[in-house]
Amino acid sequence: MSRYTPLFLILHALFYMGCSHDETKKTTPSSSFTIASIDDPHTLDPRLMGDLSATTISHMLFEGLMRTNANGILEPAIANHVTISEDLKTYTFKLRPSEWSDGTPLTAEDFAETWLSTLAPNFLARNAYQLFMIKGAKQFKDGLISKKLVGVKATSPDTLVVELEHPTPYFLELTSCHFYFPVHPETRSESTDKEDAIIGNGPFKQNRWEHRSVFEVVKNPLYWDANAVHLDTITLQILDEATALQLFKAGSLSWVGSPLSTLPQDAVASLKQEGSLQILPGAGTHWFRFNTERPPFTSEKLRRAFALALDRQAIVDHVTQGNQRPAIGIIPPSFGFNHQDYYKDHDIEQAQKLFKEAVEENWESIAAMPQVTLLYAANDRNHKIAQAVQHQWNQAFNINLLIESGEQKIVTDRMRSGKYQMSVGSWYADILDPINFLEIFQSRDTPTNQTFWHNGAYTALLEKSALEQEPKNRLKTLNDAEKILMEGMPVAPLFYSAFNYLKTDKIKGVYFSPLGYLDFKQAFFDEDVQ
């Protein structure tokens, strides 16, 4: 099929050009919203979720103690009121009266039992570590202590008391995330094998699920804040990206692209030109990973040279074209983390100097330096990025860098086992806290740290930050840690992610989290918009 690929791309490109003048002809019924999704949710149990479509669905079907509103402000949700102790380690949540979608009352016990079930040693929750700041949680997961010693207690049907190991400034935000959502006793008991009708407590409830075709929710009349919910139906239509774009242009879809799907890479430029492309900075960073245990990237200077030589602006302007911001650090700006600029983009002079020094110190001449190969998972965007940086690095250092693509799983497997020199990669945060990025490199053996980089001072700073009582001091400690990381340069940051999507102008009040999920609680169709 590969020989047809160019033709296929040309045809698709023609598609987008040809359709760019189409006007929306049909109107969608005002209370029914249809969005394109690239895949079925992998699960409906919030304790097990990892994929983006499931995360968005979780915010339709469930609600945690807190919720981020349409303006991005954290608000009490199922919790009516929160009291935090002076040592910042005990949180007392007063719950408002609310019900599950089957009419049974939702109690503090449901929260406590759900969290404990996530932490149960034999329960395979991928995100269980997100609960590890709760006192005793990690030990319970490791089977060292009993459930009773975990710091989460329902002291009455409407009171939940949570004790933390150490002050966690982002704990309230965590309680608005899907891994802290309550699940119904029936889901917890594992008595049901089917997920075709999951019971939730959110603004919407599941209506139908035709696998690989349609996932539909309807307004939940038993939701405590049902008056604030305006949409009657939300439908996820499982579609290929190119087909979804056609349907959007024909007016059959209200939203395509991020976060549940993607826009065809070839269409992004023309959509941007015609002014319909929506762009939102995301909580993710794209970077190049260096295997710091495999020559030549054992040399810190060489890693820095490669990072400095990158012309990020050119890649963002001409390759990705989705208004991403060049990355001058690890942590994206959407975190509100004021880090300094650690280097200048495309600092060729400094890069060449470092490269020369690195070569002289390690191999004496360029000829003796090991051949460098850039590994990447084969997809449209990576192909283009790899070719662009290959050219940039070859030009900057007068070397002959090779690029090698592979299937996603094969690339992941090679990175995991350290069989690579450098690779194209990215990281998207689960929570809006810098620790989410910094802890990737906490130690050499952290599974997420495929660069194998480690630094004692860095690890110590992260450990110190966990014990810091004062949020300001904590941020400073994390800032210091990022500085060490940027000196060691186990990854060369490329750009901060941006979500690209198209939406009908009529839809308002949708909260698009930088973390990559949508919240439709307050969404509505503004009929005045033409």
Place this chain on the structure above:
Amino acid sequence: MIAILARKLFYACLSLIVLSMLTFVLVRIIPGDPFQQEQALPEEIYHALRHTYGLDAPIHSQYINYITNLCSLRLGPSLVYHKQDVAEIIGHSFPTSALLGGEALALAIPVGIFLGLWSAFYQHGWQNSLTHILAIIGISVPSFILGTLLQYFLAVKLQLFPIACWGSFSQTILPAISLGALPAAFIARITGANMIEELKQGYITTARAKGLPEYRIIWRHALKNILIPLLSYIGPLSAHTLTGAFIIEKIYGIPGLGYWFVNSVSNRDYPLIMGITLFYCTLLLTISLAVDALSLMIDPRLAKAAKNNRGVV
């Protein structure tokens, strides 16, 4: 005839066993596993997941375990889609693929045979050349190009059909045409070529000498004899078409089996890969057996030849 079929059935079962072993081993040799992803899981969760699904056991015991479950018709759960059984996935996606494939075949077989006969009937006229050109286009234009073009012109531009999605009859028309074009072209070529050869046979000359009209010669006498090569093509083609076409499903947003087949491999969803492969293979073998049975019924010479040679037909 029964003995021949029984022997074929035996070989079919043997192929199925060999295939299951090969698939089982091969998918595990490919690097990567279902739980590896770029944002790596915590080590203990990763190992616990592998343990729960038995992926940490030696490969032979995994295989024995799989076959034991298979004997009680359990295909196991998907490793990626939580609480979804492989049998269930096949159960809800195969009918869609079968319906689409069925429509494509219902279109391809009559159209293909008609065009083939038409070209043979007018083998020296423009009709033959036209059919030839159509068949070449049908064979050489891949289904995803045809699918994209049909979607663009007939659905997006002229708005004669829905662009995509699944549920109504009108949504099945464009994908069925896209899927049926290639088989129709092949059938037309096979029918045409075989018919032209057949028309050179002595018994046809005799029939002509007796003054039978050409269409009767083709319809009553020659057609039967070209059914054998046609059947041997239509058999595997049916299995292939009924079990889903990934690209067509992708273009038209159809929830069929093709997507699951392709994605199960990129997800390393071992039970799903095994389940769909075995399902596909069983269907293919069943259809081939049916084709063999039909061929034997249509042409008794085959049974005789097989008996004399004691070999495989």
